[in-house]
Amino acid sequence: MNKKFNIQTILIAPLDWGFGHTTRCIPIIQVLLQNNFTVIIAASGKQKILLQQEFPSLTFIDLRGYNISYAKNKFLLPCKILMQVPKILLAIRNEKKWLQFAIEKYKIDVVISDNRYGLHSTKIPCVFITHQLLVKMPFKWLENLAQKINYHFINKFSASWIPDFEGDKNIAGKLAHPSKMPSTAVSYIGLLSRFSKIEEVVMQYNYCIILSGPEPQRTILEDKIFAEINTLKENILLIRGKPDCNKTFKTPDNITIKNHLPGNEISKAMQESNFIICRSGYTTVMEFLSLHKKAILIPTPGQTEQEYLAKKLMQQQWCFSIEQKNFQLQKILADVKLFPFQQPQLTENNLQNKIVELLQNLTIAQD
Structure with missing residues (x-):
């Protein structure tokens, strides 16, 4: 048991939508390992392969993805996604059932879900990671409906962590800083990157x-x-x-x-x-x-x-x-070569301190 917390085992589960949700979990996993937590990863397919290459010694559990398919034509994509809503809702329901089983079998104390809507439980603290509180849509009424559905699921989690900065100097704009916020606790954890700058670089x-x-x-x-x-x-x-x-x-x-x-x-x-x-x-x-x-x-x-x-x-x-x-x-x-690039001035953030603080808040809230 980690001496600072009443928790030891943390489940990390990224969505299978490309590699972005998977790779941005890497710095969080690194922070958890540095603080002596036991990390279990739930994933499948290419996302699982990638994380196994990064963390070969960790325990992996197979968790089926949403397996969303896409249209070749951008204008057909909304219809293509809409047709898959029943399949997505079924996947959400199935992963919710799966989580109840996994909590008992693997003695999980906390869940960190990157955009997997079904991974919440009343038994333990569950965190939802997203940068998209506002889901951009071609029509305002559709955008409002999508946000309502989004918040319906997000509000089932103990907290939501947003990989962006508070205030005007941010990356995601309206996506992560909408006028209407969810009712669950929201924390901005700053930029998430698995990469560190190299001091001396030879251009190749x-x-x-x-x-x-x-x-x-x-x-x-x-x-x-x-x-x-x-x-x-x-x-x-x-x-x-x-x-x-x-x-x-x-x-x-x-x-x-x-x-x-x-x-x-x-x-x-x-x-x-x-x-x-x-x-x-x-x-x-x-x-x-x-x-x-x-x-x-x-x-x-x-x-x-x-x-x-x-x-x-x-x-x-x-x-x-x-x-x-x-x-x-x-x-x-x-x-x-003619474009006038401007270097953004973003706030430096200490991810380790932020994650530790938020985990402490979770355990206090659960008590």
């Missing part, structure tokens, strides 16, 4: 391209890049975001392709690159901001959150952004 690449996110959009963007990449003269590293793939590629000497890299190697590669080309997923944004890197963002078509973030950050000149349908690699590389 002009561009580091990081593919991520759900299919089929990951492959659609990859195909656009492959159509041009071999014609470029600059040094380029492409990380495909496929930890379960062993495919090899024959490329010119200036092009390096990796199926996947562990976190420490991705961090090194990003810092050895002049520019990052990536999706505007929130976790990815936090990672390149934490390293003070210039980025070219390509929001996943139809994901309104990513489209909002990319537009907001480009208006602030924190990054350059382009829609996937307009993406032409050679043209973008020329345009970005």
